[in-house]
Amino acid sequence: MQKVPTRDKIKKTHFTKKSFSIHFSLSGKDFSLLLFVPFRPERIYPRAHKLYSTMGLETRGPAGAGFGTMLAGFTSGDGVASLAEPLDPMEPSLRKYINEFWTSRQRQASSLHEISYRACFKPQLPRFFISLLTKKGDIVYDPFSGRGTTVIEAALLGRNVIANDANPLSRIMTEPRFFPPDCQAVEKRLASIPSEGTTADIDLSMFYHPDTEKEILTLRQYLLARQEACRDDLIDRWIAMVATNRLTGHSPGFFSVYTLPPNQAVSQLSQQRINLKRNQEPEYRDTHRIILNKTKSLLCSITAEELRNLNHAGKHARLLTGDSRATPEIPNDSVQLTVTSPPFLDIVQYKDDNWLRCWFNGLNDREIGGRITMARTVPAWSEVMGAVFSELYRITRPGGYVAFEVGEVRKRSIRLEEHVVPLGISAGFACECVLINQQTFTKTSNIWGVDNMASGTNTNRIVIFSKSG
Numbered sequence: 001m002q003k004v005p006t007r008d009k010i011k012k013t014h015f016t017k018k019s020f021s022i023h024f025s026l027s028g029k030d031f032s033l034l035l036f037v038p039f040r041p042e043r044i045y046p047r048a049h050k051l052y053s054t055m056g057l058e059t060r061g062p063a064g065a066g067f068g069t070m071l072a073g074f075t076s077g078d079g080v081a082s083l084a085e086p087l088d089p090m091e092p093s094l095r096k097y098i099n100e101f102w103t104s105r106q107r108q109a110s111s112l113h114e115i116s117y118r119a120c121f122k123p124q125l126p127r128f129f130i131s132l133l134t135k136k137g138d139i140v141y142d143p144f145s146g147r148g149t150t151v152i153e154a155a156l157l158g159r160n161v162i163a164n165d166a167n168p169l170s171r172i173m174t175e176p177r178f179f180p181p182d183c184q185a186v187e188k189r190l191a192s193i194p195s196e197g198t199t200a201d202i203d204l205s206m207f208y209h210p211d212t213e214k215e216i217l218t219l220r221q222y223l224l225a226r227q228e229a230c231r232d233d234l235i236d237r238w239i240a241m242v243a244t245n246r247l248t249g250h251s252p253g254f255f256s257v258y259t260l261p262p263n264q265a266v267s268q269l270s271q272q273r274i275n276l277k278r279n280q281e282p283e284y285r286d287t288h289r290i291i292l293n294k295t296k297s298l299l300c301s302i303t304a305e306e307l308r309n310l311n312h313a314g315k316h317a318r319l320l321t322g323d324s325r326a327t328p329e330i331p332n333d334s335v336q337l338t339v340t341s342p343p344f345l346d347i348v349q350y351k352d353d354n355w356l357r358c359w360f361n362g363l364n365d366r367e368i369g370g371r372i373t374m375a376r377t378v379p380a381w382s383e384v385m386g387a388v389f390s391e392l393y394r395i396t397r398p399g400g401y402v403a404f405e406v407g408e409v410r411k412r413s414i415r416l417e418e419h420v421v422p423l424g425i426s427a428g429f430a431c432e433c434v435l436i437n438q439q440t441f442t443k444t445s446n447i448w449g450v451d452n453m454a455s456g457t458n459t460n461r462i463v464i465f466s467k468s469g
């Protein structure tokens with residue numbers, strides 16, 4: 001008599017925080033074997049895997065690899081089949097799937113995404129998962145929301161949204177885009193702003209022509225006063241978002257003289273050096289014209305249906321400003337899909353890069369910097385991310401998913417996805433697979449020290465988890 005189910009009889013295998021189960025059939029009958037695992041959660045995955053081996057069982061992957069199977073069968077636009085490799089030779093059941101799952105040649109992303117932010121991902125990334133793993137009306141969440149790529153894309157596609165970020169700038173950049181205004185209303189509002197004499201509390205002469213600076217200060221004073229009086233409306237917030245985005249940049253489409261890309265404001269001293277080196281002085285920039293032009297370009301591709309979807313999602317959205325380890329505002333078992341990308345160790349200086357944006361919005365960048373996770377080592381990073389995964393497990397609906405994007409850092413010596421897998425499993429999720437989107441890149445360079453790029457290619461590495469239904 002056959003005592004141990006052979007591989008072809010196993011229907012499903014599943015790990016949770018405290019147990020793992022095998023569902024199999026013998027002599028035409030279905031059986032489930034549930035094993036409780038009494039050891040420390042962070043050690044579950046290797047131990048459970050070893051137990052499978054000693055029982056003479058093989059598993060196709062901790063979650064039955066449903067999503068992985070789909071990726072294995074995926075053929076790219078060029079007809080190339082996915083490449084499947086073990087993530088780690090010691091864990092052959094866990095696969096990574098490599099292909100060009102989404103490309104820049106696919107349908108252009110909405111113009112509404114064209115807001116710069118450090119280390120943001122392209123909208124095609126969340127769109128891939130939102131389209132596959134959710135339906136209209138489901139809740140899509142991003143705990144490290146940044147400029148809001150995930151939630152804006154989800155809203156455009158008719159999903160409900162929750163966003164969170166430790167930095168209040170994230171909400172300033174995201175919220176107005178659920179309620180895109182009419183260009184004429186923006187023009188009228190800008191014209192109505194009283195021009196009052198005011199002086200800056202910091203030296204901005206290395207960035208702006210004196211007349212541009214006056215316009216920026218007037219606008220800032222108006223917006224902060226409206227906020228303080230709780231009288232700022234959707235048009236004010238739209239103008240604040242666009243102006244924040246136009247503060248510095250490398251073309252006449254920005255308020256400043258030539259500087260680094262807009263998501264990376266350099267210090268005053270560095271800007272003085274850039275000016276010296278380039279032998280440049282700030283020229284006058286018409287800030288109202290720039291705000292209007294950017295408004296037009298942000299709105300240019302939005303369809304009537306997308307506008308309805310955005311407004312609907314915006315009315316029901318929860319936009320949180322806090323630590324993603326503790327989000328009591330989000331109910332248990334409510335989120336169908338999380339698509340997110342956390343800080344990769346301490347690679348990006350979110351505080352320093354955003355100092356000018358914080359100043360414009362009356363925010364204290366030093367205080368915000370203290371709330372942003374900056375981990376020098378993998379154990380310190382894992383401790384924070386482990387707590388984030390516990391919170392994600394609580395809020396994820398049974399049958400829901402998490403797509404967690406990370407990178408290779410420290411000159412490719414650290415592959416964060418390998419550290420993410422046990423963290424998600426310890427929290428109770430099953431790991432479906434690792435997806436590696438490999439694209440031929442054209443002009444991006446490795447400016448963040450995030451080594452997601454092999455020569456000639458740009459990769460995103462995403463770990464996919466599911467919560468059993």
Ligand SMILES: C[S@@+](CC[C@H](N)C(=O)[O-])C[C@H]1O[C@@H](n2cnc3c(N)ncnc32)[C@H](O)[C@@H]1O
Pocket residue numbers: 117118119120121122143144145146147148149150164165166167170322323324325340341342343344350371372373374
């Ligand atoms: C890689 S960026 C996310 C970019 C985002 N995917 C986008 O497309 O814009 C990481 C974000 O995590 C935020 N952050 C850092 N530590 C955090 C924490 N402990 N809780 C919540 N947000 C945090 C940072 O402020 C930053 O906006």
